[in-house]
Each structure stands twice: as C-alpha cells, then as structure tokens.
Amino acid sequence: MEILKSYLHTRSVYEVHLSSFDLFVSEGLRNVIETETRNVIRADNKNCDFAFTNIVVERPTIVDDNRKIHYLTPREAKMRDISYDGTVYVDIRIQTSRDNVGQVCRYPFMKLPIMVGSKLCNTRYATLPTVSETDLKGYFIIRGKERVLVSQERMAYNVPLCLLKHGAVTVEMRSMSSATSHSALNKMLLCVKDFSLSATYVVPCVNQTIDMYQLLGMLDIGVDEFWAHVDRPVDQKNRVLLERFVRGYTLHLEAGAPHPTCTKGARTNIEIKRVVEEELFPHLGQYIKRGDCVIAVLDMFNRGFKTLIGARPPDSRDHYANKRIEVSGTLLKSLFKISFKRFARNIATSSNANISLANILSRYNNLTKCIQYSFSTGNWCAIRSTYVRAGVSQILGRISYTSALSYMKRVVQPCSKELKNSDVRSVHFSGNFFIDHCETPEGATVGLVKNFALTTEVTEEQNFTHVLMTLRRLVDGLGTERTAPGAIEAGTTVVTLNNRPVFALDDSPDAFLAVFRDWRTRKLVHPHTSVHMDGRRTISVLCDEGRMIRPLVDIGARQRLKDIMDRDRPRVVWEKTDDLFDELVAEGVIVYRTVCELENEVVAMVANDITDATRYMEIHPAALLGVMSSIVPFVETNQSPRVTYYSNMGKQAISWLYDSLEDACETTTHYLVNGQVPIVDSDVSSALYLDRMVSGNNAMVAVAPYMGFNQEDAIIISKSAIDKGMFYAYTMRTIAADDISLAQEKSVTIGVPPETYRKKHLDFSALDPDTGIVRIGTRLQVDTVLVGRYARVGDVITDKSVAFTTKDRFPVVHDTITFKTRKGNSCVKVIIRELRVPEVGDKFCSRSAQKSTIGLIVSHEDMPFTADGVIPDLILNPCALPSRMTLSQILEGAHSIAALTAGISRVNKTAWNGTENYVESAKEELVAAGYSSEGTCIMYDGTTGQKIETPIFMAPTFYHRLKHLVADKIYSRSVGSVKAITRQPLSGRSSNGALRLGEMELSCLSAHGASSMLVDKALECSDKYSMVICSVCGNIVNSQRDSCAICDTSQTVRIVIPYVFKLLMHNLAALGVTTKIFPKIRA
Structure with a gap:
C-alpha cells in the first residue's frame, strides 16, 4: 500500500492532462507550425518562402487599473470573468523574391488558454501566492468559467x-x-x-x-x-x-x-x-x-x-489494444492543427495576390477566435467546419470535491446515446486495471462515459526517428543480419515501428526482445515504449501517443524492492516529500506496461500468487478501482451495481470545495459546514486529500422500523442531531451587475439612484451610500437592493438596480467584489450565503449507496434509547440492507463500534488490503469491546419507555447529504400566468408555474376513483372554458345569439370543456373534419 500511496502523491489525478499540455506547449506548437508551413504554404508557393520562428508562450498577464502589467492568477480570472490565457509570440518572415522580404518580430500570434497547474501557470512560481495540495489542477478558465477537456477514446490507426x-x-x-x-x-x-x-x-x-x-x-x-x-x-x-x-x-x-x-x-x-x-x-x-x-x-x-x-x-x-486515448494536449494539438492549416491556406492564397504581410495577418489570423469558440461551445472543430466533435470541452462540475476529481479521470467514447449495440457499453476484460469498470453513469450514457483507474497513464508521442535509430543500434549490437522489409524471405521476422515495417531479422526474435527489454530497464529506451510479438513473424514496437499504460512491479527485481522498503524513510503526511515511487522507477523495480504487452503475460495480484510463469505483480489490488469506487470501505463485499450507484451518488454529496470560502465564486455552490472524517476509511481517501475536503458526518444509525415513517427508503432523523449542526450546509450564490450601456442608453452608473427616480417597491436601505453596494452581513429579504445602478438618457434617469427577488428566503451577504473588465467596465459581484438546515424530503446516502430521504424529524425525547442513554441520530429501515445486499455498511458499523470503544479515531479498510476475514474479525473486535458478536443492543421506546423486545443494531455510519434539497425544488401556486394559446398554467418553478398531471398520475387517480379530484385539477384549476352547443345539430352556437345559426333552433345547452379541446375542434375543422357535440341531459 505504501507504493500506491506514494504514487498518488507523486502522480496526481491531474498528471495525465498536465504532462500532455506541457508537451504540447513545448513541442506540439512548433511541430504543427513547421509541418503545416512546409506542407501547405511552401507546397503551393514555389516562389514564396514563409518562416515562423522563435515561438514563445508567455504566462497569463493582465493590465491593471494603473496600466501596469501583472501576472494573472486563476482566482482573479474567475472573479473577473476573463480567460486565463497566455500570448503566443512568433517571428514571421516572408520572402517573395531576393529583394522583397517582409518580417515581423515578436508578433502576438494568438491567445492560448493555459491549463491551471501546468508549467506556464502562475501558481507554479514563488512570486505569487502558493496554492494548497487540495486545489484542483488540469482545467482551463474561459471567460471566468472552469472548463475541462474530457479525454476522448478512438480506434487506433494503422492497426488491422x-x-x-x-x-x-x-x-x-x-x-x-x-x-x-x-x-x-x-x-x-x-x-x-x-x-x-x-x-x-x-x-x-x-x-x-x-x-x-x-x-x-x-x-x-x-x-x-x-x-x-x-x-x-x-x-x-x-x-x-x-x-x-x-x-x-x-x-x-x-x-x-x-x-x-x-x-x-x-x-x-x-x-x-x-x-x-x-x-x-x-x-x-x-x-x-x-x-x-x-x-x-x-x-x-x-x-x-x-x-x-x-x-x-x-x-x-472494444479491445483496448486497438484503442487510443486523446487527452488535453492531443486534443489541443488537433484543434490547433485544423485552425493553423486553414490559416496557412489563406496565407498561400494571399501571398500569390501580392497582399502585404500586415494585411494577411490582420485579415486571416482568427486562431484565437477559433480556440475560444471550441472551448466555449464544446464543439471541437474550426469555425464553420463540417467535421465536429461535440462535448469535448465541458463545464467542470464542482458539485463536490470528488466530482471535480472524477472529471480529470473521465474518458468518453464518442457514440450516440441511442446506440443499441450492447458490446460497446459492456465491460471488456482488457480494461482491467486501466479502466474503472464500476464508475459509469446510469441511463443513456452507461458504458460510453468511463473513468481511468487510479494508476492509469497515457503515453506521449516520441520521436519516430530517434526510436528507429535506437532499434538499429540494438540490432547491430546483436550481430544479427538486418535486411530491408522488402527483401524478406520465409522464416524471417519483420520488425514494425508504429505498425510501419522498418527492417527484417534473420535470426530468432527472442534475443531481440530480451535485449530491448533490458535496454528499456536501463533507460536506454524510453520506459513507455512497448514491444510485443504480433503474430508468429512480426515484432511490433510502439511509441505513438494515446496508449494506456500502468505501473507494475517487476518480479525479477523483488530483492531490490525489499531492500528499498526496509530502509528508514520519511512518510507522507501532507507534503509531497515521499520519493518512494520515483526511486522504485529509477531502480527498475517499477516498470510501465501497456495492454498489448500484458495480454500474454501472467500478472500476480499479491506476492502469494507468484509462480514460475509470473513476470509482474500489481503494486496493489486497489489499483483496479477509480477515484469514486476506491473510497468505499469493504468495497469488495458489495455487488457491482451498488458500487456503480455510489460512484454517481458520491459526486452529488455536499462537501468542502476550497480551503477557504473566500475562493468561492461559482453561480451556485453548496458547502458542508460541520464535516467529519470517516471512522472507517481507506488510504486512497487520504492520498486524494478527502480527509481534508470532507463530505459527510459520522451518524449513529439504528437499523429498526420506527413510527412507520422510515419505510420505502426513508429515514428518521433526530432533531437534537440537527440542532447540534449535523449535516448543516451553506448555499453560496453569486449575483453580478455591471455598468455596460445598452444601445439606447448613454451611460450606466453604479451607485445609489436619486431618490426621485427610485423604484418604489425596492428597499435601498441596505446600500452603502458611497459605493451603492449592499453591506456585508446584511440579512436580505425580497426586493432588497444588492447593487444600486441607474442609466441616464439625456435628462431622464432610469433605475436599473439589481435586487434580491427570491421569496421566503433570508440569506446573508457574504462578500462583495468590485473589479474592472478587460474592456474597462466596472463590475460588481455580490456573494450571498444561506444556511440550509436538514428538513423533511432532503436526500442522504451512505457509502454503500443506501440512498434515503428524511421521512420524519423526531424530537430527542421521542427517539429510542439504550440503557446508557445513547440515542441514534438516524433510524434506517432494516429491509434496506438485505434487499440491496450491502454487507459493507454492516461491516463499517461493526468496525466503527470497535474502534470508538478502543479509542481509535480512524480505521484503514482499503480494498483487498490483507487476507483477513472481515466478518470474523468484526465479531472478534465487537466481543473484545464488550458487545455481542452481532453488535446489537437492547433499546427502549422513546414514546412509551417500554423495552423493545428485538435487539437492534446501532453503530456509527458515514452518511452524505446530497445536493438534492427540498428548498431548491419545492414550489406551489394558487393563481398565476397562463399560456396565451392554450390558456393553461405555465410549467416550471422558475416561471411560477403549476404542477403537471401526467398520464401515470391520471391513471392512479382514476384507479382510486377520485374522479371529482380529476375534474377539479384538470379542468377547474386549469383551462376551464364555457361555450354554447346546439342540441339538434351539435355545432357551436354564438353565445351572443338566442338560436343556432345553422338549424335555426333555440334548443341550446351551455357546457364546460377544457379550452384545448376547443383548439382541437378548430384544428380538425382546418383539415376538413367536422366535430359535433351532442350533450347528454342528465335526469
């Protein structure tokens, strides 16, 4: 486990994206520009020579109010709603003849979004405030919004x-x-x-x-x-x-x-x-x-x-040997290649027309616009391109800390959600320890959206020529005769590099494979270069990008591993001081292998599984899992669907997102107030800093039916637990206002509007008279002005103030931020904070995916209690455990009881960590702690004081409070707006709409015989309409006339119908279908 912990500290979950982006900046930009300049511009212009040299990407900067340039931080970019990007400078030279030479030095070629945490990020430098280990990396900031490039899965090229x-x-x-x-x-x-x-x-x-x-x-x-x-x-x-x-x-x-x-x-x-x-x-x-x-x-x-x-x-x-993964650097390289190729074609065309270099660059250089468009929309393509990959750039979901971590490990297979092929969505055996088979969404995208396992990395592109020269030196050193691929004879072996034949060997390939692997161990060949026998007569060497690769322990170096592990070495607490994994890689104990190489190898799970045929061993069996599934205690005792369900529920848990609330600037964010570290936890959680970014509380849970309010996935919660602050959460909202003028307005000013021109229903008393911004700490009510603002058109002043409009909510102003945009406009952000106390209907879940809603909040006096006076915080229905077969929750509770009795605050239960029998060890610990082997206790009814005959299992269990809050979803109305066409109420909470009665609701009401309620809700409270019908011909009669205009009779009846039925009659009449109504007169 020490190796896995060291790996997670030295190779963070962002490492795949960070290293890929750094390689793109250092080499990818230059390679694309040189290649496309040679292939497009010079190929189409024999008499014109273009050169782009001295490519430099600067760190993100901004001009402040004093017209001075300073380095931009990610937090400032988010606060000011600007992009976190750096300028790419190049020297451009064009020569159309011997004397006609145009040159532009240090030309600002484009703006490139900079990945947070990369080598160009300002947080990596000591001149700016340092960041915490818990701060996320590997994402971009586009116009103030955090966006992440989701890794894309594609088929491998050049592979039959x-x-x-x-x-x-x-x-x-x-x-x-x-x-x-x-x-x-x-x-x-x-x-x-x-x-x-x-x-x-x-x-x-x-x-x-x-x-x-x-x-x-x-x-x-x-x-x-x-x-x-x-x-x-x-x-x-x-x-x-x-x-x-x-x-x-x-x-x-x-x-x-x-x-x-x-x-x-x-x-x-x-x-x-x-x-x-x-x-x-x-x-x-x-x-x-x-x-x-x-x-x-x-x-x-x-x-x-x-x-x-x-x-x-x-x-x-679906075999992962036949697939490649495109991560951030590869995706940016492909996008830049498409955009620059179009730019190069425009240069080639314009240079033939003798247009000046300055005009060419100003007219056709839209690279910045193209990249900004792709990041903002998620459509990975050039502007007005026919080939589009949708959903590559996505908003970074900060619902919880684990949700953001999961985005960094996400892999998407670009297929239609309606795809019926089950093979694409199914688990493939070749993805073991490369793809987390548990973490995938439910619904239409199941199996199409996946996540990397903990130790999965993606290879970067290596120089083809360098690797080829190394292979030739290797063969020459063997003394083996090397021939050209075209001169192959029967019995020879072809060596391919990236599936391209490079030479043929006359001798057996075993010597070549042995020396190649030895060179790779000695770092004479890049450790990520893979080699395997592809058939009987082909040796395949791969050095391309996008191959999934993972670390393993080389069995031949076990003695070196033992020597290194036996040394006295500092262990990790919070700082990344542990160099254990890097030392093992340098010593050749840890090696990297791809799917192709491992397909025909025997890999031992633990040391006891090693046989003579074994070549590698896993660094830890928990590497099979991903971010979400690895934090579940006793995960190996649960059925697979439960782990999948928790992988989705855990991302919805309200947690701590930042080390400080001052960093919060999202539109809406939930924060857990009194979070706790789980008693039973895994080492992976601490390595991912989840013991600092907590997401739940240790609640005393009793498993028993009580009062009938904890059935059907409901729980009963103690009011005293809520009063003590358990599961309290803050909801932070950001409201922005600026002074940008509209077309008909000459100026907009942020400040307190003149009293004569104020809107009468608004409350301006909370505004600071000097700034026109609400004071920090103000308790808000509906129509309280947050930012005073007024527009002036000539001598007319119009109140444009921004007010708080939510009814029945009373939040507090947490902070206000004032800044200037890049265009010089003033902008104000008001961050409001509201305390969300648990209430009936709020959702909770355990780490075993036992999702529940609060069915009843019971006072302290009415809760069941033990002889020692201990009362539970939650009461869970006992039917929930056997129906879902979540043994892990029972084991978590049993080990938590034993740990607390022994005075232990944390128990490590990492998946497959040892060979102990969890059930038997739990029984032994419970007996040693003075409990029965089942962990049950005698309790008394809180309402009657009588003894409950059945022993009840009560133990601490870690529970999450999910983001699905009643306060955000509940709504109702008596009267309100209706649609102009159908005269039915509007739909949706934001529109103050009505509740919808669907087909299932109507069927249920009909089955219960509630016909009067149906008439009331579907007619009286909706689109009730009255009209007159002729009893003889069945046509509609003008209500202003006394008789029918068609049959000239006065036998008419007034009926009540839904207005949409009248619209249906008119639509049928437009089709030439006449509808007649003959009402039945009741006796």
Whole structure:
C-alpha cells in the first residue's frame, strides 16, 4: 500500500492532462507550425518562402487599473470573468523574391488558454501566492468559467482488425499519416464460396471494390513472395483451400489481364494502380516503398485468412489494444492543427495576390477566435467546419470535491446515446486495471462515459526517428543480419515501428526482445515504449501517443524492492516529500506496461500468487478501482451495481470545495459546514486529500422500523442531531451587475439612484451610500437592493438596480467584489450565503449507496434509547440492507463500534488490503469491546419507555447529504400566468408555474376513483372554458345569439370543456373534419 500511496502523491489525478499540455506547449506548437508551413504554404508557393520562428508562450498577464502589467492568477480570472490565457509570440518572415522580404518580430500570434497547474501557470512560481495540495489542477478558465477537456477514446490507426460476421471476415485498417494527417480506410473481404476462397479489396480514395488477384498483380507480387509472407495452414483441408487460391492467382498472372480503372467519382478513367502505389497506405510515408506496401497487404491477408479458418481468434473493436486515448494536449494539438492549416491556406492564397504581410495577418489570423469558440461551445472543430466533435470541452462540475476529481479521470467514447449495440457499453476484460469498470453513469450514457483507474497513464508521442535509430543500434549490437522489409524471405521476422515495417531479422526474435527489454530497464529506451510479438513473424514496437499504460512491479527485481522498503524513510503526511515511487522507477523495480504487452503475460495480484510463469505483480489490488469506487470501505463485499450507484451518488454529496470560502465564486455552490472524517476509511481517501475536503458526518444509525415513517427508503432523523449542526450546509450564490450601456442608453452608473427616480417597491436601505453596494452581513429579504445602478438618457434617469427577488428566503451577504473588465467596465459581484438546515424530503446516502430521504424529524425525547442513554441520530429501515445486499455498511458499523470503544479515531479498510476475514474479525473486535458478536443492543421506546423486545443494531455510519434539497425544488401556486394559446398554467418553478398531471398520475387517480379530484385539477384549476352547443345539430352556437345559426333552433345547452379541446375542434375543422357535440341531459 505504501507504493500506491506514494504514487498518488507523486502522480496526481491531474498528471495525465498536465504532462500532455506541457508537451504540447513545448513541442506540439512548433511541430504543427513547421509541418503545416512546409506542407501547405511552401507546397503551393514555389516562389514564396514563409518562416515562423522563435515561438514563445508567455504566462497569463493582465493590465491593471494603473496600466501596469501583472501576472494573472486563476482566482482573479474567475472573479473577473476573463480567460486565463497566455500570448503566443512568433517571428514571421516572408520572402517573395531576393529583394522583397517582409518580417515581423515578436508578433502576438494568438491567445492560448493555459491549463491551471501546468508549467506556464502562475501558481507554479514563488512570486505569487502558493496554492494548497487540495486545489484542483488540469482545467482551463474561459471567460471566468472552469472548463475541462474530457479525454476522448478512438480506434487506433494503422492497426488491422479482423472482424468475423456471418462466416465472412472483414479486415479493416485506417491508415493515417502522422505528418500530413491524410488517412485512407482499407478493407479486405474474405469468405469461402463453393469450396473456394473468395477475396476482394475496397480501394480507398476511390471506394471501388476489386478482386484480390488484381491488387496482387498491380503490386507485382510473385508466388514465392506471397508464400514468404503468408503462413501455410497446418490442416490439409485449409492448406488445399489456400493453394487453390494461389493457383488461381498464377492463372491470373499468365492471362495478363489489364489493370482496372476507376469507374466512379472524380477520378474516373484513372488507373487504380496509381492509387494503389501512391495512396493505399499513407502511414508508410510520403514516398511509399513497394516492399512496405507488399508487407502491409499480405499481412492483412494472412491475418484475415487465419481468422477465417479459425487458426486465429477474431479481433474486437472494444479491445483496448486497438484503442487510443486523446487527452488535453492531443486534443489541443488537433484543434490547433485544423485552425493553423486553414490559416496557412489563406496565407498561400494571399501571398500569390501580392497582399502585404500586415494585411494577411490582420485579415486571416482568427486562431484565437477559433480556440475560444471550441472551448466555449464544446464543439471541437474550426469555425464553420463540417467535421465536429461535440462535448469535448465541458463545464467542470464542482458539485463536490470528488466530482471535480472524477472529471480529470473521465474518458468518453464518442457514440450516440441511442446506440443499441450492447458490446460497446459492456465491460471488456482488457480494461482491467486501466479502466474503472464500476464508475459509469446510469441511463443513456452507461458504458460510453468511463473513468481511468487510479494508476492509469497515457503515453506521449516520441520521436519516430530517434526510436528507429535506437532499434538499429540494438540490432547491430546483436550481430544479427538486418535486411530491408522488402527483401524478406520465409522464416524471417519483420520488425514494425508504429505498425510501419522498418527492417527484417534473420535470426530468432527472442534475443531481440530480451535485449530491448533490458535496454528499456536501463533507460536506454524510453520506459513507455512497448514491444510485443504480433503474430508468429512480426515484432511490433510502439511509441505513438494515446496508449494506456500502468505501473507494475517487476518480479525479477523483488530483492531490490525489499531492500528499498526496509530502509528508514520519511512518510507522507501532507507534503509531497515521499520519493518512494520515483526511486522504485529509477531502480527498475517499477516498470510501465501497456495492454498489448500484458495480454500474454501472467500478472500476480499479491506476492502469494507468484509462480514460475509470473513476470509482474500489481503494486496493489486497489489499483483496479477509480477515484469514486476506491473510497468505499469493504468495497469488495458489495455487488457491482451498488458500487456503480455510489460512484454517481458520491459526486452529488455536499462537501468542502476550497480551503477557504473566500475562493468561492461559482453561480451556485453548496458547502458542508460541520464535516467529519470517516471512522472507517481507506488510504486512497487520504492520498486524494478527502480527509481534508470532507463530505459527510459520522451518524449513529439504528437499523429498526420506527413510527412507520422510515419505510420505502426513508429515514428518521433526530432533531437534537440537527440542532447540534449535523449535516448543516451553506448555499453560496453569486449575483453580478455591471455598468455596460445598452444601445439606447448613454451611460450606466453604479451607485445609489436619486431618490426621485427610485423604484418604489425596492428597499435601498441596505446600500452603502458611497459605493451603492449592499453591506456585508446584511440579512436580505425580497426586493432588497444588492447593487444600486441607474442609466441616464439625456435628462431622464432610469433605475436599473439589481435586487434580491427570491421569496421566503433570508440569506446573508457574504462578500462583495468590485473589479474592472478587460474592456474597462466596472463590475460588481455580490456573494450571498444561506444556511440550509436538514428538513423533511432532503436526500442522504451512505457509502454503500443506501440512498434515503428524511421521512420524519423526531424530537430527542421521542427517539429510542439504550440503557446508557445513547440515542441514534438516524433510524434506517432494516429491509434496506438485505434487499440491496450491502454487507459493507454492516461491516463499517461493526468496525466503527470497535474502534470508538478502543479509542481509535480512524480505521484503514482499503480494498483487498490483507487476507483477513472481515466478518470474523468484526465479531472478534465487537466481543473484545464488550458487545455481542452481532453488535446489537437492547433499546427502549422513546414514546412509551417500554423495552423493545428485538435487539437492534446501532453503530456509527458515514452518511452524505446530497445536493438534492427540498428548498431548491419545492414550489406551489394558487393563481398565476397562463399560456396565451392554450390558456393553461405555465410549467416550471422558475416561471411560477403549476404542477403537471401526467398520464401515470391520471391513471392512479382514476384507479382510486377520485374522479371529482380529476375534474377539479384538470379542468377547474386549469383551462376551464364555457361555450354554447346546439342540441339538434351539435355545432357551436354564438353565445351572443338566442338560436343556432345553422338549424335555426333555440334548443341550446351551455357546457364546460377544457379550452384545448376547443383548439382541437378548430384544428380538425382546418383539415376538413367536422366535430359535433351532442350533450347528454342528465335526469
């Protein structure tokens, strides 16, 4: 457990995003600019040379009221509703001829949002106030709002997938060029028809299907070369099937059939051979070698045929070896690449038209606008682009501290919520210890929104050339003959780097793999570079970005691990002084491995599981879990749905969000007042600082039916517990006002309006006469003015004051903030604070996902009590425990009793931490503490004083108060506004609307025979309408006439109907359908 705690202290939950963003700033910006300048501008302008050099990203700054520049802090950016961004400066040089040279030095190229906590964040420097360990990092601030880039899951490029469906195999591979981002989707279809192998190929770019014989012929592949790359089947039947296919190919070559041409699209009549030679596999480079292309095609054929005959299992799209994760730096790089490419094209066009450099930059440089647009809307694309990825940028949910932490570990698979494919949403075994299988939302996005496990990291892109040179030095040192991939012969092994063939080995691959792993341990190769055997004759080396990777203990270095762990070393309290994990990584005890490498390895869960075949061991079994599921005590004793439910409930718990309430500036935030540290907790919670950012209270919970008010998931709570401050919460709201003038107003002034022009119903007595802002500590009532403000149009003054409008609430002014915006306007924020005391209907839950609502608040005297006078704070219905099978809550209570009796304030019960039997150990501790082995006690009825015959289990249990508060949701009305068309009441609490009677409510009332209530609520209290009907013809009669205009009779009846029924009659009449009503006269 010490290793896992050290890891969580040295590699925070934000590390994936922080390191990715830092790499983008240091290398990604420069690489994109250099690549796109070369590919777009210089390629289209032979006589024009552009150069962008000296790229510098500055830390966020702002100009204050004294016109001085100072460094901007994240708190100030949130308070002032501005973006936390830094300026990107570049030197631009353009040369159209020998003498015509234009140059701009230190040009402010764009504004780049800076990630809080990154190397460019001002909180990392000692010149500004330092931040606490509990302060969140890894997010951005856009116009004062905290936004986070959610990691996106995608399929891996350049990896062939063999998919088996209805007896046929489809081999797919998306080939993507890392330099130009050009991609091509290659498809090969294999099936057996009439005892013969049928193979076709869908040529990318032209989307035309050709026979496999034609593709092999266009690549000039001979029979010997074919057999050098394709494995002969072992069984006779399949060997004959493949040999028959080869004989057919031989006849095709002898016939000398012409190459096919394109028959559709913009490339009609162009030979497909040109497409095959130039655009089939963009990932092989700009100038594709024939040998590399042959290896790629025959490798797809070999995989597909072996899958077809059952010699190889089919691939899965959901296997995490076939997926990549795009984190913040990768997402920003792709967005900047799209935007800069468009900017480069505009430069290429304008430079040909001899437009000056200054005009080009001022006209087309909209990079800042594009990035701000994507961050603000969440649509990850260039402006007016057809390709859009929605929901990449999201508002950072600060409902609770754990909710914000969970955002940093979130991974989204971009699929439609209405997707019916269950495989996409299901748990895949390859995600063990990489993805937390418990933490996923309920409902439409289940399985599509996931979270990383505790120790999961994402690889960063490494330099392809550097890794290739290292591999060549490695092979040369072995003395093994290294040949070009195109010269491969039977029995040789191909080495691929990022699925691109680089050379072939004549000898056995075992020596290569052994030396590579040794070099990686000695840090001669980057620790995140992975290697594995991909089939029988291919060694795959991967150094691309987006691969999930996690730390493991190398079994071969167990003695070094023991020596290091036996040393005397300082342990972590709050400061990050523990370097245990970094030391283990430096010594080669801890190694990083990806999904591909671990698929065929034996990994021990604990030391007792180690066998001769074991190569790695987990640093701790709790690494299987994520942020939310790891803080549940005895989580391994609960069923999986309970852990999933708590992963969602725990994020809704009211908690402590900041070290100080002064940092609060969100629109609405809830804070727990008297939070406590759980008695039974896990080491992961303390490593995540959840013992400082508390989110609940230790309540004495009795499990018993009482008064009938704690049934159906309800609880009874003691009034004395509430009076002592248990579960108290503050609700903080921020109300803003500024002096921005509207079109018809000449000026808006913040101050106390002249008394003559004040609105008569508003109360201005709480305003400071000098500032026009409400005083701190003022108890607010409805129509109390918060910020005095008035507009002047000529000699006319209009009161524009901002007042408190909520009825029946009496909050207190907590703080006021005055500042200037970047445009020079004055702005005032008033933060009000309201104490929320628990009341009937408020929601609570335990860490075992026992969600309950308060059914009754009972006075101290009426609560049941023990012989020692102990009364419970909560009473839970006993049916809740066996129905939900939450053994962890019973164990938590039992161990809490024993701990408190022994004077222990905290008990560590991390998941899978030891081999003890929790039930037996709980019994032993209870007996040692003087209780029965069941933990029950004798209690007495609080109302009668009589002894309750059944022993009752009462123990401390940690409970959360959820954000679903009655005070925020309850509403009612007698009369109010109605809709103009239907004459029915408005809907919604904010509109002072009425309650809606739905189909289920109507059915329930009908089943109970409450027809009069239905008439009252659905007619009398809604859209009651009276009209006159002719008893003879059934048509509507003008109420101003005495007789029917159609049948000229005076036999009319006045009826009462809903007004929407009259609208229905008019709509039917517009369609040519006449509606007649013949009322039945009751005797």
